[in-house]
Amino acid sequence: xxxxxxxxxxxKDIPKGQITKYKLEIFSDATGSPTYLPVIAARGPxxxxxxxxxxxxxxxxxxxxxxxxKLFNDLEADINExxxxxxxxxxxxxxxxLNNQREFNNGSDLNRVMPGKLKGNSSERYAYWFFKKVVSxxxxxxxxxxxxxxxxxxxxxxxxxxxxxxxKMANLQHPQIIVHNVGRxxxxxxxxxxxxxxxxxxxxxxxxxxxxxxxxxxxxxxHNILSxxxxxxxxxxxxxxxxxxxCKKSYWIYTDRGGILEVYPQVAGVIKxxxxxxxxxxxxxxxxxxxxxxxxxxxxGKSSNPSAQMGSRILHLGILx
Numbered sequence: 001x002x003x004x005x006x007x008x009x010x011x012k013d014i015p016k017g018q019i020t021k022y023k024l025e026i027f028s029d030a031t032g033s034p035t036y037l038p039v040i041a042a043r044g045p046x047x048x049x050x051x052x053x054x055x056x057x058x059x060x061x062x063x064x065x066x067x068x069x070k071l072f073n074d075l076e077a078d079i080n081e082x083x084x085x086x087x088x089x090x091x092x093x094x095x096x097x098l099n100n101q102r103e104f105n106n107g108s109d110l111n112r113v114m115p116g117k118l119k120g121n122s123s124e125r126y127a128y129w130f131f132k133k134v135v136s137x138x139x140x141x142x143x144x145x146x147x148x149x150x151x152x153x154x155x156x157x158x159x160x161x162x163x164x165x166x167x168k169m170a171n172l173q174h175p176q177i178i179v180h181n182v183g184r185x186x187x188x189x190x191x192x193x194x195x196x197x198x199x200x201x202x203x204x205x206x207x208x209x210x211x212x213x214x215x216x217x218x219x220x221x222x223h224n225i226l227s228x229x230x231x232x233x234x235x236x237x238x239x240x241x242x243x244x245x246x247c248k249k250s251y252w253i254y255t256d257r258g259g260i261l262e263v264y265p266q267v268a269g270v271i272k273x274x275x276x277x278x279x280x281x282x283x284x285x286x287x288x289x290x291x292x293x294x295x296x297x298x299x300x301g302k303s304s305n306p307s308a309q310m311g312s313r314i315l316h317l318g319i320l321x
Contacts, residue, residue: 002021003021003022003023004020004021004023005023005025005036006022006023006024006025007025008024008133009022009024009039009041009133009134009137010137011041011043011050011087011137014043014085015043016043016044016045017043017044017045017079018042018079019040019041019042019072019075019076019079020040020042020043021038021040021041022038022039022040022041023036023037023038023039024037024038024039024133024134025037026129026133027094027095027122027125027129029095035094035126036094037089037092037094037130037133038089038090038091038094039088039089039134040068040072040087040088040089040090041085041086041087042072042079042082042085042086043082043084043085043086044079044080044082044083044084044085044231045080045082046082046083046084047083047084048082048084048085048229048230048231049084049085049139049140049229049231050084050085050086050087050137050138050139050140051084051085051086051087051138051139051140051141051142051225051226051229052086052087052089052134052135052138052140052141053067053068053086053087053088053089053144053222054088054092054135054141054142054143054144054188055067055068055089055090055092055144055145056091056092056093056096057092057110057111057143057145057188058093058096058102058109058110058111058145058146058148058207059093059094059095059097059098059099059100059101059102059104060096060097060101060102060148060149060207060208061102061144061145061146061147061148061207062146062207062208062210063144063146063204063206063209063210063211063214063215063218064090064144064145064146064202064204064218065090065091066215067144067215067218067222068088068144069090070215070219071088071222072086072088074219074223078232081232081233082231083230083231083232084229086226086231087134089134092110092130092188096110100208102148102149102207104122104123104126105122106121106122106123108121108124110123110126110127111145111186111187111188112184112186112187113127113186114131114186114187114188114190114191115127115128115132115135115191115195116128116129116131131188131191135188135191135192135195135197136195138192138197139198140165140169140197140198140199140225140229141188141189141192141197141198141199141200142199142200142202142222142225143188143189143192143199143200143201143202144202144204144218145201145202145203145204146203146204146205146206146207147203147205147207147301148207149207150303150304151206151207151301151302151303151304151305151313151316152205152206152267152301152302152304153203153205153206153301154175154177154203154205154267154268154299154300155175155176155177155202155203155204155214155217156175156176156178156179156203156300156301156318157170157173157175157177157178157179157201157202157203158178158179158183158203159178159179159180159181159200159201160180160181160182160183160193161178161180161246162180162182163193165198166193166199166200168228169198169225170200171244172221172224172225172237173200173202173221173222173224174217174220174221174224174238174244175202175217175218175221175244176242176244176245176268177244177245177246177268177300177318178244178245178246178247179247179250179318180246180248180249180321181249181250183199187201188201189201202218202221203301206304223235223238224237224238242268245268245270245298245318245320246320246321247297247298247300247318247319248319248321249318250297250300250316250317250318250319251317251319252313252314252316252317253291253294253313253314253315253316253317254311254312254313254314255278255280255291255308255310255311255312255313255314256289257280257288257289257310258280258309258310258312259280259282259288259308260280260281260283260306260307260308261278261279261280261303261305261306261307261308261314262278262281263278263302263303263314263315264276264277264278265277265315266299267299267300267301267302268298268299268300269298269299270296270298270299271293271296271297271298272293273292273293273294273295273296274292275292276290276291277291277292277315278290278291278314278315280308293317295317295319296319297317297318297319297320298317298318298320299315299317299318300317300318301316302314302315302316
């Protein structure tokens with residue numbers, strides 16, 4: 001299938017009854033050459049919602065890319081049953097992806113500058129054109145992420161559970177954990193929400209790798225959402241083998257010493273107040289400090305990097321509803 005190079009993407013111009021691939025120009029690099037955003041679009045014969053999927057807003061968070069690929073592989077057989085349009089950007093942060101790094105190539109976190117600025121710095125301008133040319137046209141958004149370098153995640157969703165539409169989207173994912181979170185300023189999810197676009201963040205495991213099982217479970221949740229929106233033939237809702245845990249809030253626990261860090265609990269595991277969760281030792285193997293859980297909760301994510309200076313992350317603790 002050929003790929004069309006375009007400067008603008010009008011969803012109403014996407015051909016019906018097929019999958020179309022685009023390279024959308026949104027930026028220019030230091031050589032004056034254009035930077036193209038990969039966009040995959042599927043528009044059904046019948047009208048319906050426009051649902052967006054984004055991945056690799058952080059350039060080394062890759063599981064979401066494969067979720068999108070597998071979704072469109074499935075859609076090839078179902079395209080004539082599709083009502084509405086599915087738009088996916090498998091790699092949002094193209095410069096970060098090319099550099100094999102989380103950040104944009106100016107060192108900024110692209111997920112902290114949304115919806116960008118027309119007259120801002122390079123990352124703000126990149127975010128502005130991405131948001132204007134793609135996100136602003138969506139009716140719903142699923143933003144796919146993973147943990148950052150040196151950390152591991154459960155399969156969890158961040159969503160504003162006070163909003164009925166995002167609550168439903170989160171529950172249909174049937175993740176291991178849902179964390180109620182209204183969205184941090186500058187994030188793609190919060191920027192979309194401010195434009196009236198229901199959006200959730202789906203954290204699909206760990207960075208810089210493909211994790212087959214987590215990709216599979218996330219894809220099941222995606223199909224649940226599309227079926228619920230009546231975009232695909234309604235099927236029986238598929239539920240994960242693991243019961244979802246709902247958290248009213250979450251926060252990170254940090255080290256107050258430097259040294260060699262070992263974190264004990266597994267992701268998605270429940271821990272009790274006072275339970276030993278980590279140990280910092282010196283280069284000779286002597287214990288400097290042990291860390292205990294400040295309250296009951298569930299492990300949303302944790303550090304996997306033993307090298308820890310003062311102020312390093314230990315564990316992401318979700319507080320149960």
